[in-house]
Amino acid sequence: MDKLVVRGRKRLTGEVTISGAKNAAVAVIPAAVMATGVSVLENLPSIEDVRNICHTIQEMGGKCRFLDKHTLEIDCNEGVSYQATFEGVQKMRASYYLIGALLARYKKAEVAMPGGCNFGKRPIDLHLKGFRALGATVIEEDGMVKAYAEKLIGTSIYMDQVSVGATINVMLAATMAEGTTTIENAAKEPHVVDTANYLNMMGANIKGAGTDVIRIKGVPELKGAQYTIIPDQIEAGTYMIAAAITGGDVLVKNIIPKHMDSLTAKLEEMNVKVAEWEDSIRVMADEPLRAVNVKTMSYPGFPTDLQPQIATLLAVCNGTSVLTENVWENRYQYMGELRKLGADVEINGRVATIHGIKHFSGAEVSATDLRAGAAMILAALAAEGETIIDGVRYIDRGYEDVEEKFRAMGADIDRIPGEQ
Numbered sequence: 001m002d003k004l005v006v007r008g009r010k011r012l013t014g015e016v017t018i019s020g021a022k023n024a025a026v027a028v029i030p031a032a033v034m035a036t037g038v039s040v041l042e043n044l045p046s047i048e049d050v051r052n053i054c055h056t057i058q059e060m061g062g063k064c065r066f067l068d069k070h071t072l073e074i075d076c077n078e079g080v081s082y083q084a085t086f087e088g089v090q091k092m093r094a095s096y097y098l099i100g101a102l103l104a105r106y107k108k109a110e111v112a113m114p115g116g117c118n119f120g121k122r123p124i125d126l127h128l129k130g131f132r133a134l135g136a137t138v139i140e141e142d143g144m145v146k147a148y149a150e151k152l153i154g155t156s157i158y159m160d161q162v163s164v165g166a167t168i169n170v171m172l173a174a175t176m177a178e179g180t181t182t183i184e185n186a187a188k189e190p191h192v193v194d195t196a197n198y199l200n201m202m203g204a205n206i207k208g209a210g211t212d213v214i215r216i217k218g219v220p221e222l223k224g225a226q227y228t229i230i231p232d233q234i235e236a237g238t239y240m241i242a243a244a245i246t247g248g249d250v251l252v253k254n255i256i257p258k259h260m261d262s263l264t265a266k267l268e269e270m271n272v273k274v275a276e277w278e279d280s281i282r283v284m285a286d287e288p289l290r291a292v293n294v295k296t297m298s299y300p301g302f303p304t305d306l307q308p309q310i311a312t313l314l315a316v317c318n319g320t321s322v323l324t325e326n327v328w329e330n331r332y333q334y335m336g337e338l339r340k341l342g343a344d345v346e347i348n349g350r351v352a353t354i355h356g357i358k359h360f361s362g363a364e365v366s367a368t369d370l371r372a373g374a375a376m377i378l379a380a381l382a383a384e385g386e387t388i389i390d391g392v393r394y395i396d397r398g399y400e401d402v403e404e405k406f407r408a409m410g411a412d413i414d415r416i417p418g419e420q
């Protein structure tokens with residue numbers, strides 16, 4: 001497995017261009033399976049999760065062709081199998097969107113249980129409850145989710161908990177149901193909106209995405225469409241934190257600054273200077289950083305997918321910060337690795353109390369999952385000496401050209417290829 005070697009204490013300067021959003025791309029690509037006709041998807045991130053979902057759709061009989069590094073032509077006009085079995089599906093989380101997409105188009109789906117980062121329990125009961133409310137029979141058997149319906153009929157669905165995956169998945173299925181579906185207590189994340197926008201371009205009738213009530217009038221058919229994926233909020237946030245942790249001055253380009261509000265507010269509270277333009281943000285850190293308290297929440301709250309990265313920054317601030325993880329029951333596994341680099345953290349359930357240290361010291365650590373891996377890079381950039389990060393395949397799931405982007409801003413970072 002590949003490793004990254006980072007020699008720290010280099011101030012990051014210059015600019016970085018953000019790629020398309022992983023969590024939008026991995027929803028929009030399965031949505032393309034619902035169309036009769038060809039879709040062209042632009043600004044896709046060149047990451048493992050995108051390659052993996054494309055590979056899975058090809059195995060199902062769809063045609064996926066990259067016109068360039070970031071543009072995918074996807075043609076499922078002649079149909080695909082309603083079955084998606086194990087290998088690719090279990091390498092990622094968002095493969096669960098194939099259930100909603102296949103159920104919409106064929107009224108039947110047999111899809112292996114998804115994989116993705118391990119934060120303790122990651123149930124999909126709300127997805128299945130939503131499909132059942134639309135009229136499907138759903139069973140979980142032999143590691144597969146099997147869903148069948150004579151027809152799907154629009155209904156009113158109240159989500160017991162705000163869930164990105166369940167909101168998008170039920171929206172996919174409801175798009176081609178008979179009648180109108182209302183999803184209440186829906187997730188409002190930018191990727192929910194992006195998926196709805198793409199579906200509407202294909203001929204769907206979805207209103208309210210981005211609010212907590214989404215109304216979907218079912219349509220009988222969807223056509224292919226050309227669509228540009230939004231920039232990645234989490235990749236952008238990771239580079240903003242990288243600028244802050246290295247005392248740097250970085251222009252983060254090709255972003256939607258509004259998506260960054262919860263992070264921007266925290267960075268400013270910490271004494272970091274942030275300047276915004278229409279599609280870029282400059283982050284300057286030239287003064288000592290203050291400890292702050294952070295609670296993760298669904299959008300527009302502080303994203304859980306930036307929790308390991310902000311924790312890493314808090315670990316080298318002046319004072320004690322309290323971090324509360326409200327979304328996942330167990331997203332602190334990486335703290336053991338952060339401690340190897342010197343972090344002083346106490347964990348009590350969902351609450352991490354972080355006592356700021358002067359600086360990290362290089363060590364050998366592992367990326368225990370995608371964002372934990374990003375956190376290791378951030379700590380390594382700020383550390384005295386050399387850090388070796390194992391488990392880079394997790395980072396490659398969600399960050400395009402990660403070492404090249406950091407190196408272009410002055411980081412001393414190299415990849416050591418491992419055995420495949």
Ligand SMILES: CC(=O)N[C@H]1[C@@H](OP(=O)(O)OP(=O)(O)OC[C@H]2O[C@@H](n3ccc(=O)[nH]c3=O)[C@H](O)[C@@H]2O)O[C@H](CO)[C@@H](O)[C@@H]1O
Nearest residue numbers: 023093094122123124125126127161163164165166327328
């Ligand atoms: C591919 C993708 O977009 N992944 C993101 C998505 O994951 P994912 O869609 O898996 O996360 P959800 O928003 O569904 O999960 C939010 C909370 O709801 C709970 N829950 C969820 C579904 C369900 O059926 N039952 C249930 O109880 C989960 O345990 C969790 O506590 O949103 C998470 C929260 O922003 C992010 O961390 C992930 O990066």
Ligand SMILES: C=C(OP(=O)(O)O)C(=O)O
Nearest residue numbers: 093094116117305370371
């Ligand atoms: C948790 C994440 O991804 P996934 O849901 O795909 O595991 C993430 O993007 O941080």
